[in-house]
Amino acid sequence: MTVSLPQFLQAHRDEMLAEWLAEWSSSSAVGLAATSSTAQTRHVMQTLFDEILSQLMVAPQDPPPGLDEHAPLCKHLRHLAAEQARHPEVATDPMRMMFSLRHLLLRHVSTWIREAGTTPVAEHLVQVNRYFDQIALFVFNNIINLRDRHISEQSLSLMELSTPVLRLWHRILLLPLVGIIDTGRARQVTDHLLEAIARHEARVTVIDLTGVPIIDTSVAQHIMKTIDAARLLGSRVVLTGISPEGAQTLTKLGIRFGDVICRATLRAGIAEALLIIGKRITAMEDQAR
Amino acid sequence: MRIPILRLDRILLVSIQEDLTDDEAMQFQSDLVNRVAEVEALGVAVDITALDVVDSYMARVINDTASMVRLLGAEVVICGIQPFVAMTLIEMGRDLIGADCAFNLEQGLEMLRARIVHRGDTRFTGDEDD
Numbered sequence: 108m109t110v111s112l113p114q115f116l117q118a119h120r121d122e123m124l125a126e127w128l129a130e131w132s133s134s135s136a137v138g139l140a141a142t143s144s145t146a147q148t149r150h151v152m153q154t155l156f157d158e159i160l161s162q163l164m165v166a167p168q169d170p171p172p173g174l175d176e177h178a179p180l181c182k183h184l185r186h187l188a189a190e191q192a193r194h195p196e197v198a199t200d201p202m203r204m205m206f207s208l209r210h211l212l213l214r215h216v217s218t219w220i221r222e223a224g225t226t227p228v229a230e231h232l233v234q235v236n237r238y239f240d241q242i243a244l245f246v247f248n249n250i251i252n253l254r255d256r257h258i259s260e261q262s263l264s265l266m267e268l269s270t271p272v273l274r275l276w277h278r279i280l281l282l283p284l285v286g287i288i289d290t291g292r293a294r295q296v297t298d299h300l301l302e303a304i305a306r307h308e309a310r311v312t313v314i315d316l317t318g319v320p321i322i323d324t325s326v327a328q329h330i331m332k333t334i335d336a337a338r339l340l341g342s343r344v345v346l347t348g349i350s351p352e353g354a355q356t357l358t359k360l361g362i363r364f365g366d367v368i369c370r371a372t373l374r375a376g377i378a379e380a381l382l383i384i385g386k387r388i389t390a391m392e393d394q395a396r
Numbered sequence: 397m398r399i400p401i402l403r404l405d406r407i408l409l410v411s412i413q414e415d416l417t418d419d420e421a422m423q424f425q426s427d428l429v430n431r432v433a434e435v436e437a438l439g440v441a442v443d444i445t446a447l448d449v450v451d452s453y454m455a456r457v458i459n460d461t462a463s464m465v466r467l468l469g470a471e472v473v474i475c476g477i478q479p480f481v482a483m484t485l486i487e488m489g490r491d492l493i494g495a496d497c498a499f500n501l502e503q504g505l506e507m508l509r510a511r512i513v514h515r516g517d518t519r520f521t522g523d524e525d526d
Contacts, residue, residue: 351429354467358460370435370469374499377519382516 112231113164115219124156127211131204152204155183159208163237184242188249201246209239270296272303279380280309280342283373285318293329297336304342311380312337316372317348327362334367343368343383345374399424400432407508408432408470409501412458421457427438429464436519437470437474441500445476452488462495471511473497475504 110118128149158180187201216231253317270292275281282300304312314333319326345368349357357364371375381387397420402409408431416424432440442458444450450458462472477485477499485493498504512518 163400262416346467349467349469351433351464351468354429354464355425356420358463363463364467369467370517371433372469375436375515377516381515 112219114214116160116215119158119215122216127156128207130207130211132205151183151187153164154199155180156183156208157210158183163235174236181245182211185249188246188253193221198276200249202243205239205242205246209235214320219367221255237320270299272299274307275313275346276386278308278310278384280307281303281310281315282312283315283318288326288329289320290321290325290329293333297333299337300333301340304340310340311343311345311374311383313345315348315374315376316346316353317373320354322353324360324362327360328355331364345376345379347371349375354391398427401428401508403435406437407439407441407505408435408437408443409440411446414445415454415518416457423463425461428461428507429468431466432465432470438512438515439471440465440506441473441475441501443475443504445478445500448478448482450481450485455485455493460496471508473507475501494511
């Protein structure tokens with residue numbers, strides 16, 4: 108007598124699940140099995156298994172129905188992806204878990220086909236494959252999204268770190284720019300600087316570009332805006348640390364910094380700033396050297 | 397031919413003798429900016445006494461070079477523009493040469509020195525460590 112595929116799968120459910128769990132825990136000495144507690148992983152796997160199995164119980168459709176975003180299955184897959192994102196060293200684990208289940212299911216469906224001898228046989232295999240393709244894509248998408256979110260959070264915190272406005276001397280501020288300057292950062296830098304100029308009533312601001320690797324049109328425009336804004340508040344700006352390559356690029360792009368004071372080194376820039384406020388650094392004459 | 401860059405303490409002297417091709421101009425500019433950065437030059441005098449004709453391209457090359465040098469924190473003076481050249485430049489357009497100009501090299505150097513004296517980084521009194 109022949110049994111239908113759902114009946115067959117139902118009958119072998121416990122056997123398959125045990126097989127999958129055994130295969131997984133023996134194959135992964137490290138990874139998800141090690142990072143999260145084993146009981147928890149077992150629970151997740153069991154739920155996933157039941158969800159996937161119940162999807163396969165329905166008759167094959169062409170094209171197969173898409174994954175329902177709000178189904179419990181997707182919730183579990185998302186959890187799996189999140190788990191993975193916290194442990195980047197086992198990046199392939201969720202996929203490996205899914206693929207091992209697919210392998211297992213394909214094996215059992217093949218057995219069923221052999222026993223039942225029904226035709227067409229390919230339909231069921233194709234359905235299992237397609238279904239797992241969808242799952243793989245879903246998990247992959249989730250991992251990428253989580254990663255992206257991590258990266259943008261990190262760049263945000265990096266931005267906070269990298270825009271200090273230093274009080275160099277009475278009425279002299281120093282703004283050392285380090286790293287890539289994009290629109291968002293430029294605006295933040297300008298905000299910080301203007302606020303500091305107003306607070307300290309700075310007469311001179313030294314902007315040091317030694318740490319800016321690439322100076323292009325947009326960077327130059329951002330810097331120009333910052334300088335103009337500082338000027339409006341009544342602070343002179345001294346620009347230091349432009350590299351020879353930077354100078355050539357800026358000129359070839361047709362960008363003119365006009366009457367901004369430029370100095371080769373931060374040291375020369377500080378000297379200029381001191382001159383503007385009428386101070387100078389001299390040797391201590393009464394001190395034996 | 398590479399244009400020689402002469403050094404007079406922390407002032408650099410260059411003399412352009414003939415029209416430059418694109419490649420020569422690029423080479424000249426990168427040589428000069430690198431030299432300015434290397435010796436931390438305070439001033440650059442560009443002498444063009446030998447040029448009888450300055451077209452808009454050469455004017456732009458000279459202008460660009462001056463802007464580059466200024467971005468690196470050095471003063472620039474263009475020396476020795478011939479009367480005829482000055483006339484054609486004015487006829488071509490007002491701001492073709494944006495940098496300051498001097499009659500000859502001697503006056504150019506004087507001008508540079510006068511300006512350098514008023515800079516902050518040359519006003520220290522012998523207590524510098526280098």
